[in-house]
Amino acid sequence: MDFELSDEQEQIREEVRRFAENEVKPVAQEYDVEEKFPFEVLDAATEMGLNGANIPMEYGGADYTALDTAIIIEELFAADPGIALSITATTFGSDALIEYGTEEQKERFLEPIATGEAIMGAAISEPDTGSDVSSVSTNAEKDGDEWVINGNKMWITNGSVGDFFVVMCETDPDAEGRYNGFSQIVVESDRDGFTSEKITGKLGIRASDTAELIFDDVRVPEDNLVGTRGMGFLQLMQFFDITRTMVAAQGVGIAKGACERALDYAQEREQFGREIGDFQAIQHKLADMHTRTEAARQLTYKSAWSVGNSEDQLTTLASMAKEFASRVAVDAANEAVQIHGGSGYVNDFDVERLYRDAKITQIYEGTSEIQKNVIARELMDKGF
Numbered sequence: 071m072d073f074e075l076s077d078e079q080e081q082i083r084e085e086v087r088r089f090a091e092n093e094v095k096p097v098a099q100e101y102d103v104e105e106k107f108p109f110e111v112l113d114a115a116t117e118m119g120l121n122g123a124n125i126p127m128e129y130g131g132a133d134y135t136a137l138d139t140a141i142i143i144e145e146l147f148a149a150d151p152g153i154a155l156s157i158t159a160t161t162f163g164s165d166a167l168i169e170y171g172t173e174e175q176k177e178r179f180l181e182p183i184a185t186g187e188a189i190m191g192a193a194i195s196e197p198d199t200g201s202d203v204s205s206v207s208t209n210a211e212k213d214g215d216e217w218v219i220n221g222n223k224m225w226i227t228n229g230s231v232g233d234f235f236v237v238m239c240e241t242d243p244d245a246e247g248r249y250n251g252f253s254q255i256v257v258e259s260d261r262d263g264f265t266s267e268k269i270t271g272k273l274g275i276r277a278s279d280t281a282e283l284i285f286d287d288v289r290v291p292e293d294n295l296v297g298t299r300g301m302g303f304l305q306l307m308q309f310f311d312i313t314r315t316m317v318a319a320q321g322v323g324i325a326k327g328a329c330e331r332a333l334d335y336a337q338e339r340e341q342f343g344r345e346i347g348d349f350q351a352i353q354h355k356l357a358d359m360h361t362r363t364e365a366a367r368q369l370t371y372k373s374a375w376s377v378g379n380s381e382d383q384l385t386t387l388a389s390m391a392k393e394f395a396s397r398v399a400v401d402a403a404n405e406a407v408q409i410h411g412g413s414g415y416v417n418d419f420d421v422e423r424l425y426r427d428a429k430i431t432q433i434y435e436g437t438s439e440i441q442k443n444v445i446a447r448e449l450m451d452k453g454f
Contacts, residue, residue: 073368079141082134086142089118090149095420098150101277102423105270107231108153108277112160116186120146121160126168129176130184136312136377140319140370147323148330150420151427152277154323158316159227159278163192163236165309166254170297179234179256191228193237193257193283194306196221203238204248204303208285210239210255217241217255217295219288225434229281230268234258237285242300252302256294263288274426311384312377313435314392318370321395321431325363328399328406328424332356335410335419352409359402366395386448393441396431403428 075083093114101108115121123139125131134142139158146154161183167175182188199205208221219239226235237257245251257264263286272280297305333356336347346352373387406421407414414421432438 075141079138082138083141083145085118086120086145087148089115089120090146090154094146094149094153098153098277098420098423099417102150102152103276103417105272105276107279108156111153112157113186115157121157121186122184123158124161124168125164125180125184129180131180135374136315137371137374140316140322140374143316143319144323144326144367144370147320148327150277151320151324151424151430152275154320155227155275155278159191160186160189162227163190165312166192166236166296166305167256169308170254170305172293174293175256175296182233188233189228189231191226191232191235193223193226193229193235195223195225197224197282203306204252206238206240206252208237208239209243210237210241210253212241212292213289215292216289217292219255219257219285219290221285223283223285225269226266226281226283228279229283230266231279232259235283236296237283238302238306241302245300249303250300253299254296254302254305255290256296257285257288257290261288261290273429274423275430310436311373311388314388314441315370315373315377317431317435318366318373318388318391318395321392321397321399321428322363322367322370324399324424324428324431325359325366325395325402328402328421328428329356329359329363331419331421331424332359332402332406332409335413335421339410346409355405355409359405362398363402366391366398370395383448383452386445386452389436389441389444389448392431392435393438393445396428396438399428399431 093111119132122131123134123142127133143158146157167179183190194203196206210217210219235257236254239253239255240251241253242251265284266281269280336352337345339346370391373391376384376387403425407425410419410421413419416422
């Protein structure tokens, strides 16, 4: 059993870490406070190929493996989760096009996002459905050679800055079976009837754009349908193993960032004539934080490795990794604030921001409760 990363993967880590130190960390607080999208940082990330990590080379991407991508995500999120999400989510929803899109769709949509000319998003969640993806009510009806779309989508990443979105719609309301009436359709944001309303006042990841999308008789060509009509829900489910693994990598990154900052502070801050890192209570906190972060990293890396090598337990691994790594992220950020004391409660120090940012990893791409449901279901079906 080999736990060593390849030389290429170690090089990827070092290059991304250097980028994060030089381009992300210095401006992180500014983008968080002002709740603005980091277009300038994204331009720099594009030059490194970071925003086309999963896109095949023939469409301008880097075609990184899931493990390569997890390493990139970890290092960026250790620097700042808000900006990191803005960079890594520019291709959100692209997996559907890579797997099910036509050649024309891939050239039209994948190439612009891989080269930084466009930003993509996936529009799944709705105001009244939350985790119940199969209850979406946004509908698309055929009218000649066009789809006419009506409805609302909520909590959409890149919602007010995206150029196009893969939208989950109900296309066959009378289809037999709960999951067989949905389709994924690409909608460009410059279509008549499409509007977005930016959501502000978020607890964390404030540099990342989040919005509500409104579709009012939005017309798109019939050719914007992704894959087979009526199979959208089943298509979506195939990618949760990947996206949840990547959220786990986000959690590992946040925990790593919290650990590093807590350790630095413990070696700088003095109380009672000694560095606070000399006190056993602080040492135990640091030891627990680093141990749990490493455990989360190994579980996440195993899940990422399984994406391309072994799918026997992938669903279980992805949900375990996401649930555990997100919990570790929240706990590590909490302990980092505690080690900083009063200084950790204000935004003079990064741990205040990490503390707010960490919580989202337990919510999006399926809540922690949903992950436990998935793990238990897999155990009941397949055993240990």
